[in-house]
Amino acid sequence: MVNTTQPTADLSPPPAVKQIQDERLRDVSLVTKIMRRPELGALAGLVLVAIFFVSTADASMFTLAGIMNILSPAAQLGILAIAAALLMIGGEFDLSIGSMVAFTGLIFGAFITLNSWPLLLAIVATFGLAALLGGLNGQIVIRSRLPSFIVTLAFLFILRGLSLVGLKWATGGSTQMRGIGDQAGEGLIRELFSGVAFEGVFAWLAANDLIGKFPNGTPTVTGVPVSIVWFVGFALLATWILLRTRAGNWIFAAGGDPNAARNSGVPVDRVKTALFMLTAFAAALVAVLTVLDAGSTDARRGFQKEFEAIIAAVIGGCLLTGGYGSAIGAFFGAIIFGMVSIGLTYTRFDSDWFQVFLGAMLLLAVLFNNFIRRKVTGER
Amino acid sequence: MDQDVPLIEIRNLVKHFGSVIALSGVSLTVNRGEVMCLLGDNGAGKSTLIKTLAGVHRPTSGDFLVEGRPVSFTSPRDALDAGIATVYQDLAMISLMSVTRNFFMGREPVKGVWPFRRVDFDHCDAVTREEMQRIGIDVRDPHQAVGTLSGGERQCVAIARAVYFGAKVLILDEPTSALGVAQTSMVLKYIHQVRQKGLGVIFITHNVRHAYAVGDRFTVLNRGKTLGTYDKAGIQIDELQNLMAGGKELQAVSAELGGMV
Numbered sequence: 001m002v003n004t005t006q007p008t009a010d011l012s013p014p015p016a017v018k019q020i021q022d023e024r025l026r027d028v029s030l031v032t033k034i035m036r037r038p039e040l041g042a043l044a045g046l047v048l049v050a051i052f053f054v055s056t057a058d059a060s061m062f063t064l065a066g067i068m069n070i071l072s073p074a075a076q077l078g079i080l081a082i083a084a085a086l087l088m089i090g091g092e093f094d095l096s097i098g099s100m101v102a103f104t105g106l107i108f109g110a111f112i113t114l115n116s117w118p119l120l121l122a123i124v125a126t127f128g129l130a131a132l133l134g135g136l137n138g139q140i141v142i143r144s145r146l147p148s149f150i151v152t153l154a155f156l157f158i159l160r161g162l163s164l165v166g167l168k169w170a171t172g173g174s175t176q177m178r179g180i181g182d183q184a185g186e187g188l189i190r191e192l193f194s195g196v197a198f199e200g201v202f203a204w205l206a207a208n209d210l211i212g213k214f215p216n217g218t219p220t221v222t223g224v225p226v227s228i229v230w231f232v233g234f235a236l237l238a239t240w241i242l243l244r245t246r247a248g249n250w251i252f253a254a255g256g257d258p259n260a261a262r263n264s265g266v267p268v269d270r271v272k273t274a275l276f277m278l279t280a281f282a283a284a285l286v287a288v289l290t291v292l293d294a295g296s297t298d299a300r301r302g303f304q305k306e307f308e309a310i311i312a313a314v315i316g317g318c319l320l321t322g323g324y325g326s327a328i329g330a331f332f333g334a335i336i337f338g339m340v341s342i343g344l345t346y347t348r349f350d351s352d353w354f355q356v357f358l359g360a361m362l363l364l365a366v367l368f369n370n371f372i373r374r375k376v377t378g379e380r
Numbered sequence: 381m382d383q384d385v386p387l388i389e390i391r392n393l394v395k396h397f398g399s400v401i402a403l404s405g406v407s408l409t410v411n412r413g414e415v416m417c418l419l420g421d422n423g424a425g426k427s428t429l430i431k432t433l434a435g436v437h438r439p440t441s442g443d444f445l446v447e448g449r450p451v452s453f454t455s456p457r458d459a460l461d462a463g464i465a466t467v468y469q470d471l472a473m474i475s476l477m478s479v480t481r482n483f484f485m486g487r488e489p490v491k492g493v494w495p496f497r498r499v500d501f502d503h504c505d506a507v508t509r510e511e512m513q514r515i516g517i518d519v520r521d522p523h524q525a526v527g528t529l530s531g532g533e534r535q536c537v538a539i540a541r542a543v544y545f546g547a548k549v550l551i552l553d554e555p556t557s558a559l560g561v562a563q564t565s566m567v568l569k570y571i572h573q574v575r576q577k578g579l580g581v582i583f584i585t586h587n588v589r590h591a592y593a594v595g596d597r598f599t600v601l602n603r604g605k606t607l608g609t610y611d612k613a614g615i616q617i618d619e620l621q622n623l624m625a626g627g628k629e630l631q632a633v634s635a636e637l638g639g640m641v
Binding site: 244245246249252260261263265266323324373376 | 434456457460466468473474475476477481484485486487488490497498499501523525527528
């Protein structure tokens with residue numbers, strides 16, 4: 001459709017719209033407006049968690065270095081969580097993303113070490129393969145009309161198993177593949193996916209005594225890890241797509257009520273397939289980032305990340321039933337994760353409390369989301 | 381455009397689902413500025429018929445003409461493009477989405493160049509607010525979720541959406557069946573308004589009284605066939621009721637219960 005905005009022939013004399021309209025405009029209270037935002041819970045949770053750690057943890061947690069420490073695991077999880085959030089809003093789950101990280105990591109490593117492909121080609125091929133696998137996931141779900149939960153659960157095991165078998169086959173019996181970092185070489189492409197960004201800014205800040213530095217003048221924190229830059233960029237892009245574009249409206253519609261969406265001309269199947277491709281793509285991105293960072297890959301990479309990503313998305317305001325949620329909420333959800341998993345080591349508490357916290361947070365988030373949904377839709 | 385050519389004309393429409401004969405020769409016409417009521421009991425084939433008109437099903441045989449030209453729809457989109465809009469009883473709106481997002485769902489106007497192309501939400505909000513005002517819905521904020529509207533308001537917004545996007549024929553699938561009295565009259569009033577604008581309306585209902593209130597002509601379906609089409613002047617409400625229910629049995633029950641069913 002090219003020209004979608006034309007109104008039909010003016011069907012009735014337009015009443016004095018302006019004046020009446022102003023009278024009728026009800027002031028939407030600020031509280032209502034805030035309550036309507038799905039990421040409210042995640043933001044409130046983040047504030048609470050931050051207050052908790054400010055009051056209990058060692059002060060070094062909230063230094064620049066400490067914050068980078070928190071954000072690094074948050075970024076890896078967050079890239080997955082944002083993609084998972086979009087898919088959940090679109091009404092589906094992908095339980096295979098954790099295994100997808102391991103599998104695409106292996107494929108990427110094999111392209112580099114076994115095929116000796118240049119880095120760019122290896123990355124593009126890995127992304128392409130991931131998108132293909134995601135598309136396969138989506139097509140099976142759409143054509144079979146089975147719940148995506150069960151289809152992707154199958155892929156969770158298939159891909160994890162393939163990663164193990166493939167690793168042993170490629171390395172001659174080991175479950176770890178080394179030397180990827182050395183083979184990948186240096187250059188612009190490498191810098192896009194590993195190391196730190198904004199080194200110039202940090203050097204300047206250190207030179208002007210705005211951030212901490214070593215006696216020799218190099219800053220204690222040399223830059224922002226690129227995974228964090230990808231994380232923030234992805235969150236902004238996903239939020240823009242969701243809230244401002246046609247594709248975003250279609251994602252909400254596809255998850256809210258696929259039949260109604262279809263009746264209105266929304267290509268629901270295409271939207272869902274694209275979303276499955278996106279989650280697989282996000283998994284591949286995390287694989288490339290972490291493999292290049294560590295220089296090696298192993299079969300446990302991405303283990304249980306599918307659950308953490310879904311939990312982060314739910315904390316971020318996504319309903320399990322689809323049609324409602326936010327990408328920026330998943331962003332906050334992932335930061336809560338990073339803050340708690342890293343933050344506990346700065347406190348006197350045993351780090352194993354993390355799991356308890358995780359479950360409790362999930363339960364709270366689901367209860368809260370349910371309550372908010374009833375408020376928003378006026379359901380009783 | 382010739383004003384006398386019916387908006388929709390179907391002749392001897394047949395639809396089989398495997399061995400099930402859902403429609404065995406249905407004929408009807410819909411003209412401009414007319415409300416054609418489609419009446420029939422459960423299983424009469426109403427749903428199959430409207431889904432065929434809406435492009436969901438393809439007819440097995442028979443003629444289907446829109447403004448005199450034979451058509452063959454492969455998807456609901458084709459029907460929409462031909463000016464046939466269907467408002468389904470419960471599948472019209474997505475309750476978690478805002479009124480604006482629902483109103484423009486599937487037809488969002490965009491601005492800007494790719495990759496910065498985005499939905500023109502200012503325009504959408506303005507149009508939604510104005511259209512809601514025309515219907516007389518006392519809703520002031522187009523950002524509120526559709527779930528907060530009443531059932532009647534939802535139906536009216538769905539109809540307004542179809543009209544706004546240039547529908548020539550509206551198919552309304554039991555728009556009043558789940559509504560209370562006040563809400564029903566709101567929807568019926570709006571249907572009357574739509575007719576005056578020159579659209580053709582196919583109004584499917586169980587309720588003869590609702591049909592009689594706004595209908596110009598009545599087509600009764602029974603067991604996949606048209607029993608007949610009647611002008612409002614040529615038929616009384618009780619006759620219509622009897623035709624629809626297949627006659628005698630209902631009269632017997634009615635007598636037993638001591639009144640009209």
